[in-house]
Amino acid sequence: MIVTGVRSRWVVATCGVMLCAVALVPKIGALFASIPPAALGGAAMVMFGVVVAAGIKTLGRVEYDRNPANLSVVAITLACAMMPVMLPSMLDKLPGFLQPFVHSSVIIACVVSVLLNLLLNGVPARDESEHPIHTDNIQEV
Numbered sequence: 001m002i003v004t005g006v007r008s009r010w011v012v013a014t015c016g017v018m019l020c021a022v023a024l025v026p027k028i029g030a031l032f033a034s035i036p037p038a039a040l041g042g043a044a045m046v047m048f049g050v051v052v053a054a055g056i057k058t059l060g061r062v063e064y065d066r067n068p069a070n071l072s073v074v075a076i077t078l079a080c081a082m083m084p085v086m087l088p089s090m091l092d093k094l095p096g097f098l099q100p101f102v103h104s105s106v107i108i109a110c111v112v113s114v115l116l117n118l119l120l121n122g123v124p125a126r127d128e129s130e131h132p133i134h135t136d137n138i139q140e141v
């Protein structure tokens with residue numbers, strides 16, 4: 001959406017179906033496999049740059065002044081997400097079934113941010129104007 005401006009989930013679904021169809025054609029897979037690693041690396045850098053820019057844009061809209069707990073959520077999440085990069089030996093001491101999860105900064109950031117947000121900010125109150133309960137069709141017994 002950031003690069004193209006497309007907001008339709010039908011476009012995303014159509015692209016997903018097209019990618020699944022392309023995956024079933026070996027000749028197209030061979031064509032993609034022939035792309036030089038340097039070209040894939042350059043495209044990946046641009047893609048990850050867009051993801052980082054979108055994250056920075058989102059974090060810029062967070063209300064840190066009105067709710068100081070948001071700053072703690074962001075700071076602790078970033079610190080925990082850096083653990084697999086900065087302290088990989090510390091995570092090796094955890095049980096084996098956790099290893100696939102604790103070596104991924106993305107998974108750690110998601111879990112920590114959701115848990116901290118729930119712990120520090122609580123569960124948001126449901127706004128009835130967004131999802132009103134229609135009682136027109138309810139019959140009294």
